[in-house]
Amino acid sequence: MPNASDTSMTILDVRELVVRFGGILAVDSISFTAGAGRILGLIGPNGAGKTTLFNCLSRLCQPSSGDILFRGRSLSTVPRHRIAREGIGRTFQNVSLFDHLDVQDNVLVGGHVAGQAGFLAHTLRIRRVAREEAELRDRARELIAFMGLSGTEGRRVTDLPFPLRKRVELARALMSRPHLLLLDEPAAGLNHEEVDVLKDQIRAIRDRLGTAILLVEHHMNLVMSVSDKVVAMNFGRKIAEGLPSEIARDPEVVRTYLGAGSS
Ligand SMILES: Nc1ncnc2c1ncn2[C@@H]1O[C@H](COP(=O)(O)OP(=O)(O)OP(=O)(O)O)[C@@H](O)[C@H]1O
Numbered sequence: 001m002p003n004a005s006d007t008s009m010t011i012l013d014v015r016e017l018v019v020r021f022g023g024i025l026a027v028d029s030i031s032f033t034a035g036a037g038r039i040l041g042l043i044g045p046n047g048a049g050k051t052t053l054f055n056c057l058s059r060l061c062q063p064s065s066g067d068i069l070f071r072g073r074s075l076s077t078v079p080r081h082r083i084a085r086e087g088i089g090r091t092f093q094n095v096s097l098f099d100h101l102d103v104q105d106n107v108l109v110g111g112h113v114a115g116q117a118g119f120l121a122h123t124l125r126i127r128r129v130a131r132e133e134a135e136l137r138d139r140a141r142e143l144i145a146f147m148g149l150s151g152t153e154g155r156r157v158t159d160l161p162f163p164l165r166k167r168v169e170l171a172r173a174l175m176s177r178p179h180l181l182l183l184d185e186p187a188a189g190l191n192h193e194e195v196d197v198l199k200d201q202i203r204a205i206r207d208r209l210g211t212a213i214l215l216v217e218h219h220m221n222l223v224m225s226v227s228d229k230v231v232a233m234n235f236g237r238k239i240a241e242g243l244p245s246e247i248a249r250d251p252e253v254v255r256t257y258l259g260a261g262s263s
Contacts, residue, residue, distance in 0.1 A: 011036040011180055011212045012057075017066035019052050019236075026052040028236035029066070034229070036179070039206055039213045041227030041244070043220070045256060049236040050216045051093075057182055057214065058090050059083050071179065089178030091169045093185045097157045104140055104153040106168050110175030111136040136175070143171040146208075147201065163194045167201070174205065180212045181205065187219035195222055202226050224248060232256075 012034035019027040027049045034040040044050050055061035057068060059080040068075045070086060078086055097106050144153060147167040157165055166186065173181055187195050203226055205211050217223045223230060230247040232240040240250040247253055
């Protein structure tokens with residue numbers, strides 16, 4: 001059983017992070033760590049600051065102060081377009097795929113951010129690129145199977161039901177072999193059976209690929225059953241941090257969130 005306070009293998013170290021939007025303090029001096037190969041659940045009611053924090057991790061949002069260390073290095077100077085190369089992958093709350101492409105090509109897109117050959121080399125079609133392409137295709141095939149999408153490779157993503165589109169997005173995020181995967185409400189729009197499948201897939205990403213996951217989610221059952229550690233937020237502040245069982249009985253969490261009619 002992982003220990004929530006074990007920081008010996010820290011992959012993410014959020015230090016006194018503050019984000020202001022004009023007069024609004026969206027993130028109010030948040031600090032926490034996430035372990036390598038562990039699942040961290042981030043919960044809180046609407047407006048708690050989860051998305052803002054999440055966006056800082058993928059560099060879509062610039063903190064007002066504080067720092068985020070990823071694998072011991074500050075993200076403060078990493079430009080947004082380099083974040084995948086740094087080893088951070090993400091999915092979006094509203095699935096974001098290339099509608100005119102099929103499943104395989106959508107997944108392949110995720111591999112090109114991590115490719116070594118670069119755009120010019122791709123254009124010239126040199127041998128190294130051909131080899132790299134073949135490797136990427138193999139990996140895409142593996143991940144498509146891993147996400148239970150075998151047989152859909154040639155289908156346009158717009159022809160797939162929503163739960164499968166979400167899986168395509170996950171497979172694409174995994175193509176770059178992220179050390180940390182940011183999942184923004186992956187259970188949104190899924191029914192009970194689909195959430196059960198998602199639970200298994202999230203655990204498999206941790207256990208078989210060794211990827212750390214930061215999970216922002218309103219679906220309490222999902223968060224509590226897959227997370228190794230949970231951080232609870234309210235009004236931009238961290239109100240609790242610990243094992244799911246500790247968070248579930250934390251009085252402030254119960255008062256501000258769990259008692260507010262969650263799933
Ligand atoms: N771009 C922005 N400009 C101004 N205020 C913002 C902006 N983004 C977020 N906020 C405010 O910051 C606070 C935190 O919002 P945030 O979206 O991070 O919360 P959240 O926990 O993700 O909520 P939800 O669960 O509804 O997605 C809210 O008061 C919100 O209105």
